[in-house]
Amino acid sequence: MAMRGRRLPAFAATHTARQRLLPALGQHTKLARRWQSTVGTGKTGHIEAKADESILFVDNLFPLKLSSLLLWRPWKAQNDVPELLKKFDKTSLGVFDPVSLVKRAIPDSLSVNITEVIPRTKEGGAYVKFTHPGDTSASEIQAKLSQALEQNPIKPWFSPLRGISTGLVLGRPWLEDLYRLPKSRLRVEFVPAKDSEQPDELSQEALYSVFRRYGWIADITSQPPDSKVLPKFAYVDFVLVKDAIMARNCLHGFVLQEEGSKAATKLRLSYEQRVKPHNIWKWISSHPRIVIPILAAFLATFTVIVFDPIREFFVKHHVQRSLEFTNSKLYKWLKRQTSDILSLGKKHGSDAGLNALFNHRKDLIDSIKSSLLESVDTFVVIQGPRGSGGKELVMDQVLEGRKDVLVLDCKPVMEARGEAGTIRKLAFQVGYRPVFSWANNLSSLVDLAIQSTTGVKAGFSENLEAQVVKILQTTASALKEVSLAGRKKDDQDANLSDDAYLEAHPERRAVVVIDNFLHKSEEKGIIYDKVSDWAAALVQSNVAHVIFLTTDTSYSKPLSRALPDRVFHQVTLGDLSPQVAKQFVVSQLEANARSDEKAKEDEKGGDGSPLKTDSQGRQDLQELDECIEALGGRLTDLQVLARRLKVGQSPKKAVSDIIEQSASEILRMFLLTGNKTAGEGVDKERKWSVEQAWYLIKEIAKNDSLRYNEVLLANTFASSTTSSATNPEAALEALANAELITVKSHHGRPATIRAGKPVYQAAFAKLLEDKVVKSRMDLALLTELSKIEAKNIDKAEQELTVLAGLPNAPAQASDRVNYLLGKLQTSQRKIEGFDKEMGALKKVLAEEA
Structure with a gap:
């Protein structure tokens, strides 16, 4: 161009000039073909202008946002955009045609x-190459275009x-x-003209004078003086x-x-x-x-605002059972229509047996019902051995x-694994959802990472107690809403507070x-406390x-701590008496027989004869009194x-068969586990030994009950x-929790020890009848007793050695020496007696299969 290589000329105006397209139709067709040229002459990336030609850049012909999206397909974008713009108005293409905009500007x-x-689609404009008369300069044409x-003003459809x-x-466009x-930022590199x-690095004043004419400049930043770039x-x-x-x-490639x-x-x-x-x-x-504590507080607040109402909603409907299908009107209607078809005799038999039990415990039932109608701020505690029917009652x-x-x-x-499992199970029990138990593990890792790097605990994770x-x-809030759900505005006491x-x-x-x-009370005790x-x-x-329903007799400790100034409404469920136990078994048999006979009569058409129950037809039920006396009155055993x-x-x-099965259960759980001490395998937390369990089995089989303190004084314990x-x-206590024995109290103190349930009394006797089991367990017990006496001998010998070392054998020590010698002799005689018994037991084990 004619202006290249000169010093920067003064422009007549800050705006650029307009140009005019060829008016002839043939020339316009030629322009449409040239419109597709995007990379300059010969695809070198530069526009070559002849000596009598100049170039204008016309902006605001295309929407920049649309152009940037179409550049994901750069090989088609330049050709697609004009077509895309023409589709906005098919009746007047000229209004939206970029060529017409350039033509109108001239x-x-x-x-x-x-x-x-x-x-230049991505830049929203186009280069226009033109020739002009020799007596008019390109800058004069640009000034006239700017004024026009x-x-x-010509405003495109997308830029009103x-x-x-x-x-x-x-310069030389690229x-x-x-x-x-x-x-909005331009990187201006200074390269040699030849x-x-x-090249010289231009000052900010020179750059300002060159670039200011094109618009407002926010800042000019020069390269640092020590930069090697x-x-x-x-x-x-x-x-x-x-x-x-x-x-x-306009200025790319400009030389000044x-x-x-x-x-x-x-x-x-x-x-x-x-x-x-x-x-x-x-x-x-x-x-x-x-920031981290603030963020933790924000997340906690967000959780409370968003999730707590949802969780409270689910807990409320879990208590009311309103979302269960069995409570829907459709299910109840279907149940009424099909009650005769789906009725099962087995269920009737079970109900009849339980009704006999409930009739026996009617006073207890009425007592508990009356306590629920009174405003007494205390607990109802129902304690009884496992299988006594407390939950059914x-x-x-x-x-x-x-x-x-x-x-x-x-x-x-309590049986869930890990903290996440415990939280998930507890939430399921009360209907608390959604629960993100897995997120606590991730939060713990984040807490650990933040604490190790910043020294501050973020508090994103919550321990088991907090959760x-x-x-x-949340469950307590939902329960209060449930209790107040039936309250109406027109009630007699509507003016009362909640x-x-x-x-x-x-x-x-x-x-x-x-x-x-208190199931597994030795584990996760914090759960029971909360x-x-x-x-x-x-x-x-x-x-x-x-x-509260519990089988643990020590329930008063945690409950008294939580409610120290109240007396609990305690109900103790024991075993059934022989008469009630027999009535329970007979009622179940009669109900089952009626159901079977009814089904047979329905199949045959029925002859109107009275039904014959099982208890009326079976002669062997006369043995029931004797059998129930041996079995006991535990509900599960009766079933x-x-x-x-x-x-x-x-x-x-x-x-x-029941007694034999119980004996096998006792043998497997208490006698064949081995004397493993703490730290050896799965038995490391057992607080009792096999010898102690066998001692109780052997003594209770001989005597129905043992004195508590007498057992404590036995050498085995x-x-x-x-x-x-x-x-x-x-x-x-551990053996009682394992239900091998039951400890009965008298005036609040442990007094007697009995079998864990009535059938165990007969099972203990059954184990004593087995010569091999009895010989093996007696041998283990005698071995331990021999070890105990051997320890006593060692202690006596050590003390005698000390006394023998005293100078001149003082007379004051003679009584102590005689006492120790007597103990040593007594222990030795016991060991000799144990050895004789052990020899006989070993002979039995060698001969019996």
Whole structure:
């Protein structure tokens, strides 16, 4: 171009000039074909202009946002955009055609001739190459175009507020088709105009004078003086992207020489992504000790606001059973219609047997029911051995027909693995959902990582205690809503507060049944502590009645700690008396027989004769009295007996099988486990030894009951050689929890020891009848007793050695010496007696199979 290599000329105006397209139809067709040219002459990336030609850049012809999206397909974008723009209005294509916009921008008064139009889709404009008369310069044409556009602005359809503008291209445009989107920052590199010359770095004043005419400049940043990066460069930040586009397309390749410089400098321009200062993020990352606790508090607040109402909703409907299909009207209607078809005799038999039991315990049932109608702020505790029918009594009789009942079974909670499993099981018991038990493990890792790097614990994770308390608190809120659900505005006491209303109407309160309380109480004791505190809060605030079901006789310790100033309503369930036990078994047999006979009569058509029950037809039921006396009155054992009688076994055979099965169970669980001490395998936490268990079995088989203190004084308990069973009271408590024995109390103190359940009394005798088992266990017991006496001898010998070393054998020590010698002699005689017995037992083991 004619202006290259000169000093920067003064422009007549800051806006660019307009141009005019060829008016002839043939020329317009030629332009449409040339419109597809995107990479310059010969695809070199540059536009070559002849001596009499100049180039204008026209902007705002395409929407920049749309162009950037289409650049994902750069090989088709340039051809697709004109077609895309034409589809906006098929009736008047000229309004949306970029060629027509360029044509409208050229006034007829300018004597210019358009030779080529080259689009720049991603920059929203186009290059227009034109020729002009020799007596008019390109800068004069640009000034006239700028003036005409100011007077008559042309605004495209996609930009109603800003019209198109033009700029005279002073450099050598580079038509690259790379995926480089326009930015408001330009990187201006200073390269040599000639190979033999060294370029000068332009000052900010020179850069400002060159670039300011294209728009507002926000900042100019020069390269640091100590930078070794070549070529030298500077950053020019425009306020608007459109101004940066115009400057880049007009000045790329422009050569100028700053006043006072020896060599000319060529400008090489490119878009640069501006790195915005992230002050907020920088402050956050610089102050983790402040930000992390705030973030933890925010997450906790968000969880409470969003998830707690949802969880409370699910707990409420879990208590009310409103979301269960069995409570829907459709299910109840189907059940009424099909009750005769689906009725099962087995269920009737079970109901009949339980009814006999419940009739026997009618006083207990009425007592518990009356306590639920009174405003007494205390617990109802039902204690009894496993299989005594406590849960059936509460759920089927006391709470029959009651809607708002929550059952919390502690057994699956205590048997869950890990903290996540415990939380998940507890949440399932109360209907608490959604629960993210797995997220606590991840939060713990995050806490550990943050604490190791910053020294501050973030608090994202919660320990087991905190999560249990959270679940129980949400459940308490839901229970209060359930208890108040039946309250109406027109009630007689509508003016009462919620607490006063619940206190005045104990019958409206929900009922919480905590089953298997103190199951595996030696593990996760914190769960029972929190459940006890939660139950105490429920009864004290009149939110709900709480019923505890437990087999542990030491339930008063944790409950008294949670509710120290109250007397519990205690109900103890024992074994059935022989008369009631027989009635229970017979009622189940009769109900089963009626059901079977009824089914047979229905199949045959029925002859109207009275039904014959099983107890009336079986002569062997006369043995039932004797068998029940041997079996005892434990409910589960009676149910097993009834099932065996139903399949045709005689009472004696059935009881014999039950006793033999119990003996095998005792042998496997208590006698064949080995004397493993702490740290050796799975038995490391057992607080009793095999010898102690056999001692109790042997003595209880001979005597129905043992004195508690007498057992504590026995050598097997008082001087056990098993390291994990050195505490005799702990051993007895562990054996009682394992249900081998039952400890009966008298005035609050342990007094007598009996078999864990009645059938075990007969099972103990059965084990003593087995010569091999008896000989093996007696041999183990005598071996331990011999070890105990040997220890006594060792202690006596050690003390005698010390006394013998005293000078001159003082007379004062003679009594002690005689005492020790007597003990030594007694222990020796016991060992000799034990050895004789052990010899006989070894002979039995050698001869018996």
